[in-house]
Amino acid sequence: MVTHRPRVGILALQGDVREHARVFAQMDADVHLVRRPEDLAVVDGLVIPGGESSVIDKLARAFGMRESIRAAIAGGLPVYGTCAGMILLADRLENPIAGQQTFGGLDVTVRRNAFGGQVDSFEVALEVPVLGAPPVHAAFIRAPVVEEHGRGVEPLAALDDGRIVAVRQGPILATAFHPEVSGETRFHALFLDALRAR
Numbered sequence: 016m017v018t019h020r021p022r023v024g025i026l027a028l029q030g031d032v033r034e035h036a037r038v039f040a041q042m043d044a045d046v047h048l049v050r051r052p053e054d055l056a057v058v059d060g061l062v063i064p065g066g067e068s069s070v071i072d073k074l075a076r077a078f079g080m081r082e083s084i085r086a087a088i089a090g091g092l093p094v095y096g097t098c099a100g101m102i103l104l105a106d107r108l109e110n111p112i113a114g115q116q117t118f119g120g121l122d123v124t125v126r127r128n129a130f131g132g133q134v135d136s137f138e139v140a141l142e143v144p145v146l147g148a149p150p151v152h153a154a155f156i157r158a159p160v161v162e163e164h165g166r167g168v169e170p171l172a173a174l175d176d177g178r179i180v181a182v183r184q185g186p187i188l189a190t191a192f193h194p195e196v197s198g199e200t201r202f203h204a205l206f207l208d209a210l211r212a213r
């Protein structure tokens with residue numbers, strides 16, 4: 016059990032780091048920006064933000080972060096990935112760019128840019144049973160979807176056409192959309208629950 020005020024790490028190589036930090040600032044958690052392997056040692060959980068998954072992948076390798084992040088995930092560190100973060104957590108990518116790698120940990124196959132480009136971004140009211148009412152106001156920005164998942168993966172939300180856009184596997188949480196940009200705090204609260212339970 017984590018008994019101190021939880022220390023949330025946000026992987027701060029690229030992407031919407033500030034938006035996540037702003038959400039946690041309203042909650043009972045301290046934020047640490049994670050840029051070096053040693054930063055991981057002091058956090059109780061890690062957020063992988065939205066952004067561009069291939070860029071975060073490249074920077075993580077350039078900064079010597081990739082193996083430390085993989086080891087932390089394998090060691091059971093609670094992790095929450097949004098959009099590009101979901102892509103980076105996927106064990107398998109349907110359509111990686113050449114040479115693109117993921118950290119993995121989540122037994123899913125993810126398709127990047129599943130809805131088209133930036134102009135095909137959209138917002139929907141999404142039912143998320145684990146969060147109850149009201150529905151989540153979900154912003155999809157060049158968003159991925161989960162095409163296939165293993166038995167240990169719990170789908171948390173799907174679009175009307177059945178495509179899965181939020182999942183959980185033990186302490187790993189991932190959403191294809193961005194609660195951090197729409198004022199939604201319940202996924203971050205769910206992540207903090209996993210973090211406190213550790």
Ligand code: GLN
Nearest residue numbers: 065066067068098099157
């Ligand atoms: N399409 C982006 C990628 O491949 C993700 C977009 C986002 O995080 N908003 O990483």
